[in-house]
Amino acid sequence: MELPENLGLRRLREKALDGLRGRVLELGIGTGRNLPLYPEAVTHLVGVDPDGAMLGRARGRARGAPFAVDLIPAVAEELPFEDASFDAAVATLAFCTVQEPQKALSEARRVLKEGAGLRLLEHVKMDRKHVAWAQEKATPIWKRLAGGCRLDRDTLAAVREAGFEVERVERHLDGLVLTVFARNPG
Numbered sequence: 001m002e003l004p005e006n007l008g009l010r011r012l013r014e015k016a017l018d019g020l021r022g023r024v025l026e027l028g029i030g031t032g033r034n035l036p037l038y039p040e041a042v043t044h045l046v047g048v049d050p051d052g053a054m055l056g057r058a059r060g061r062a063r064g065a066p067f068a069v070d071l072i073p074a075v076a077e078e079l080p081f082e083d084a085s086f087d088a089a090v091a092t093l094a095f096c097t098v099q100e101p102q103k104a105l106s107e108a109r110r111v112l113k114e115g116a117g118l119r120l121l122e123h124v125k126m127d128r129k130h131v132a133w134a135q136e137k138a139t140p141i142w143k144r145l146a147g148g149c150r151l152d153r154d155t156l157a158a159v160r161e162a163g164f165e166v167e168r169v170e171r172h173l174d175g176l177v178l179t180v181f182a183r184n185p186g
C-alpha cells in the first residue's frame with residue numbers, strides 16, 4: 001500500500017478529511033492510515049472495523065494522536081452507538097468491502113447529528129459502460145483475492161438512496177475513485 005499512498009492516495013485522504021471537527025466516526029478504519037491526517041479540530045475519533053488484526057495495527061498508529069481515539073470491533077451495518085452522537089462520519093476504501101452498504105449508510109445516518117457531514121473516498125463502478133461491464137465480470141475473482149473487495153459498487157447512488165444530501169463529488173482517475181462530501185439532512 002505504500003506506493004499508492006505516495007503516488008497521491010495520501011493527498012486524497014487529506015482532502016477528504018479537510019475541515020472535520022469534533023467527534024468523528026470512521027467506518028472500516030483498517031490499520032488507521034487516516035489517523036495522522038485528521039485536522040486539529042477533531043477532538044475524538046472513534047474507529048470501527050470487524051478485523052481485530054487491522055485494529056491492532058491501528059492501535060499502534062493511534063499512540064500519540066493529539067485527540068482521544070477509541071477503536072471498536074464492530075461492523076458498519078450495526079453500530080454500537082447512540083442516535084445523533086457524531087459530528088461527522090468518514091470511510092475510505094471501505095464501502096467496496098462492507099457487505100451491506102445500504103444498511104451501513106442508514107446506520108451512519110442514525111448516529112450522525114442533524115447537518116453532520118459524511119465523507120467518503122471510494123473506488124466505484126465507472127460510468128463508462130465497457131469498463132463497468134469489465135468491473136462486474138472481474139468482481140467474483142477479485143473478491144476472493146482481495147479480502148471481499150468489490151470493483152462494481154455504485155457507492156454514490158447508495159449514499160443518495162440512504163437519504164444523504166450530496167454536496168460535492170470529486171472525481172479522480174476518470175471517475176474510478178470518488179470523494180463524496182455529503183450531509184445528514186436530519
Ligand SMILES: C[S@@+](CC[C@H](N)C(=O)[O-])C[C@H]1O[C@@H](n2cnc3c(N)ncnc32)[C@H](O)[C@@H]1O
Nearest residue numbers: 028029030033051075076092093094097098099
Ligand atoms: C481496504 S481496507 C481499507 C482500510 C482503511 N479504511 C484505509 O483507508 O486504509 C477495507 C476495510 O474495511 C473493513 N470492513 C470489511 N467489512 C466491514 C464492515 N462490514 N464494516 C466495517 N468495516 C468493514 C475491513 O476489515 C478493512 O479494514
